[in-house]
Amino acid sequence: MGTAPTLAVWKFASCDGCQLSLLDCEDELLAIAGRIRIAHFPEASRATVEGPYDVSLVEGSVTTPGDVARIHRIREQSRLLVAIGACATAGGIQALRNFADADQFRSVVYARPEYLSTLDTSTPASAHVPVDLELHGCPIDRRQLVDTLTALLAGRKPDLPGHSVCFECKARGTTCITVARGVPCLGPVTRAGCGALCPAYGRGCFGCFGPAAVTNTPALVDRLRELDMTETDIGRVFRTFNVLAFAGGGDDPSQ
Amino acid sequence: MTHRSDRSLSVAGLARVEGEGAMHVRVDGATVTDVRLEIYEPPRFFEALLVGRGYTEVPDITARVCGICPVAYQMSACAAVEDACQSTVDGTLADLRRLLYCGEWIESHALHIYLLHAPDFLGYPGAVELARDHRPVVERGLSIKKAGNELLTLLGGRAIHPVNVKVGGFYRVPAREELRRLVTPLRRARDDALSTVEWVAGFEYPDFAHDHELLALVEPGRYAIETGTPTTDRGLTFAVRAFEEHVIEEQVPHSTALHATLAGRGRYLTGPTARYTLNHRWLSPLAREAARSAGLGTGCRNPFRSIVVRAVELVYACDEALRLIDGYEPPAAAAVEVPPRAGVGYGATEAPRGVLFHRYRLAADGTVDSARIVPPTAQNQACIEDDLRRFVAARLDLSDERLTYECEQAIRNYDPCISCATHFLDLHVARTVQ
Ligand code: SF4
Numbered sequence: 276m277g278t279a280p281t282l283a284v285w286k287f288a289s290c291d292g293c294q295l296s297l298l299d300c301e302d303e304l305l306a307i308a309g310r311i312r313i314a315h316f317p318e319a320s321r322a323t324v325e326g327p328y329d330v331s332l333v334e335g336s337v338t339t340p341g342d343v344a345r346i347h348r349i350r351e352q353s354r355l356l357v358a359i360g361a362c363a364t365a366g367g368i369q370a371l372r373n374f375a376d377a378d379q380f381r382s383v384v385y386a387r388p389e390y391l392s393t394l395d396t397s398t399p400a401s402a403h404v405p406v407d408l409e410l411h412g413c414p415i416d417r418r419q420l421v422d423t424l425t426a427l428l429a430g431r432k433p434d435l436p437g438h439s440v441c442f443e444c445k446a447r448g449t450t451c452i453t454v455a456r457g458v459p460c461l462g463p464v465t466r467a468g469c470g471a472l473c474p475a476y477g478r479g480c481f482g483c484f485g486p487a488a489v490t491n492t493p494a495l496v497d498r499l500r501e502l503d504m505t506e507t508d509i510g511r512v513f514r515t516f517n518v519l520a521f522a523g524g525g526d527d528p529s530q
Numbered sequence: 531m532t533h534r535s536d537r538s539l540s541v542a543g544l545a546r547v548e549g550e551g552a553m554h555v556r557v558d559g560a561t562v563t564d565v566r567l568e569i570y571e572p573p574r575f576f577e578a579l580l581v582g583r584g585y586t587e588v589p590d591i592t593a594r595v596c597g598i599c600p601v602a603y604q605m606s607a608c609a610a611v612e613d614a615c616q617s618t619v620d621g622t623l624a625d626l627r628r629l630l631y632c633g634e635w636i637e638s639h640a641l642h643i644y645l646l647h648a649p650d651f652l653g654y655p656g657a658v659e660l661a662r663d664h665r666p667v668v669e670r671g672l673s674i675k676k677a678g679n680e681l682l683t684l685l686g687g688r689a690i691h692p693v694n695v696k697v698g699g700f701y702r703v704p705a706r707e708e709l710r711r712l713v714t715p716l717r718r719a720r721d722d723a724l725s726t727v728e729w730v731a732g733f734e735y736p737d738f739a740h741d742h743e744l745l746a747l748v749e750p751g752r753y754a755i756e757t758g759t760p761t762t763d764r765g766l767t768f769a770v771r772a773f774e775e776h777v778i779e780e781q782v783p784h785s786t787a788l789h790a791t792l793a794g795r796g797r798y799l800t801g802p803t804a805r806y807t808l809n810h811r812w813l814s815p816l817a818r819e820a821a822r823s824a825g826l827g828t829g830c831r832n833p834f835r836s837i838v839v840r841a842v843e844l845v846y847a848c849d850e851a852l853r854l855i856d857g858y859e860p861p862a863a864a865a866v867e868v869p870p871r872a873g874v875g876y877g878a879t880e881a882p883r884g885v886l887f888h889r890y891r892l893a894a895d896g897t898v899d900s901a902r903i904v905p906p907t908a909q910n911q912a913c914i915e916d917d918l919r920r921f922v923a924a925r926l927d928l929s930d931e932r933l934t935y936e937c938e939q940a941i942r943n944y945d946p947c948i949s950c951a952t953h954f955l956d957l958h959v960a961r962t963v964q
Contacts, residue, residue, distance in 0.1 A: 298641065313658055372578070414688075473687070477864075
């Protein structure tokens with residue numbers, strides 16, 4: 276027991292969905308819990324163990340001065356820090372505030388801003404501390420989480436894809452919905468990991484796993500225009516859960 | 531032990547609630563002078579970031595308020611947006627929405643009963659520790675939860691933030707055979723839910739009753755889930771479209787969530803016990819019988835027994851899902867067209883934790899001009915604090931450690947979803963500014 280690796284789960288600004296993915300591993304949860312020591316997971320247990328921790332899963336984005344200090348403390352106590360989900364890897368949907376006039380945003384929002392303390396920006400863990408591994412998605416994929424924890428327990432580096440959702444459509448046998456039905460789809464520029472879910476439901480990918488490792492976004496944007504998407508809609512679809520990631524890397528489609 | 535004066539208890543990080551909260555209680559002598567449920571979850575400004583977005587994006591964006599009840603957000607959002615556009619979604623598409631919602635009730639209630647709440651009654655810090663001694667019981671809970679997730683996954687694409695919901699209906703509707711595959715797991719879940727009712731009915735419950743006004747949606751003929759009229763146990767009824775005249779929110783310094791009250795009436799409670807009290811006669815025969823054998827009667831005013839109500843609703847949600855699957859014939863189209871229209875729309879549905887109100891003002895091209903969301907935990911916060919005040923006053927003899935532990939449990943009775951409650955600070959402001 277004393278030698279079992281320790282796992283801690285931390286929450287920043289988020290919806291709790293990514294850490295819920297761990298509790299959603301109904302078949303594996305008790306098996307995983309038998310091999311590791313869940314040392315800090317307030318959503319699941321009131322018992323906590325002091326650090327250091329072997330693996331820390333960090334959900335959510337950094338949005339308050341207190342949380343800037345907290346992410347540093349967590350880094351110091353963690354051998355491996357894994358950022359889980361679009362909030363922790365890209366600032367999440369709440370990073371839309373980074374593009375708004377912060378003062379205006381704040382004055383619209385708060386009757387009594389003196390009660391609160393929030394930063395003008397929502398940023399990923401990696402903006403503050405070195406991050407060992409990132410699981411993408413809003414939310415993360417449950418299987419990827421299990422595979423990652425299993426690999427880390429075995430001392431292996433997990434195998435996380437950098438290619439696009441298009442590869443997963445082919446693997447799944449889904450006919451390309453853009454080719455067949457003219458449905459606009461972000462699949463060509465979005466990171467795989469979800470199993471190409473949306474196209475299987477007749478819906479275009481909306482980029483919830485963020486950009487793939489290599490993308491040709493300008494080419495896709497041209498294609499989206501051909502498919503009658505307006506500039507407003509193109510701007511909107513890239514500015515959702517991974518707005519910071521799609522805006523980074525020099526290929527902000529709105530520029 | 532004698533009463534010590536000037537005690538102060540606090541729990542800095544509440545465990546087994548969704549989100550970030552803390553509790554502070556001050557006792558001077560034999561008087562409880564201050565009780566605060568402090569919600570320090572950083573706000574994520576949802577109402578502000580919705581402004582300027584397209585009306586079809588609202589269900590996906592608001593789902594991200596809460597990973598535990600994303601379907602509730604999608605359903606209230608669709609209802610409000612469709613109301614603004616003067617469109618109606620009915621027939622089989624409405625049934626499929628109710629079916630999807632049953633999946634979320636099953637998943638969320640199983641999560642709360644087995645992983646978050648039951649450990650309190652049995653003296654364990656959490657479900658993993660509980661499983662060391664009672665593995666089959668925890669496995670039963672996980673298996674029910676899994677059935678709910680299977681339903682969500684089939685109909686929604688995935689359990690957390692389903693991708694298949696859209697304004698007007700769905701992107702794709704299932705074939706009859708696909709839904710039939712859920713019958714076996716759901717039947718098993720229904721049996722397990724019946725065992726759950728029996729199991730939790732045997733827990734020991736502190737003797738405690740509150741006198742809060744209870745608010746739930748009511749739709750005569752069926753247990754309210756995705757539709758209904760806001761109604762209280764003291765005779766107040768109002769149209770969903772009029773909710774802003776009745777539900778008044780106030781900012782309090784110690785919380786990033788608002789306190790809601792009913793105009794001219796005061797604090798009120800929403801959630802499973804309110805829902806049961808106002809809707810119990812429309813439970814399915816099986817669920818009604820389970821409630822009766824668990825001793826629930828015609829209402830529930832002991833928040834500790836909310837776990838029994840959740841278990842009964844679990845039976846109902848499985849039963850209702852099976853009924854909907856049984857009668858399912860795929861509709862001609864997966865969605866109805868909802869053309870944009872300038873207007874204001876209102877929506878309310880029964881999230882697992884209580885009534886969730888949405889309101890949107892749309893421009894003619896469907897751009898969101900303003901948004902307002904009133905989640906259940908914000909509505910319940912005043913009641914939770916009131917319960918804590920009375921609860922502590924009656925237990926001043928307990929040691930700090932024991933009292934703190936029991937207070938934590940009292941808070942978990944409400945399954946507070948702090949992530950939801952917190953993102954709405956701006957709502958209040960939008961209203962005072964206008
Ligand atoms: S990435 Fe998405 S699912 Fe995960 S915590 Fe953030 S909002 Fe929730």
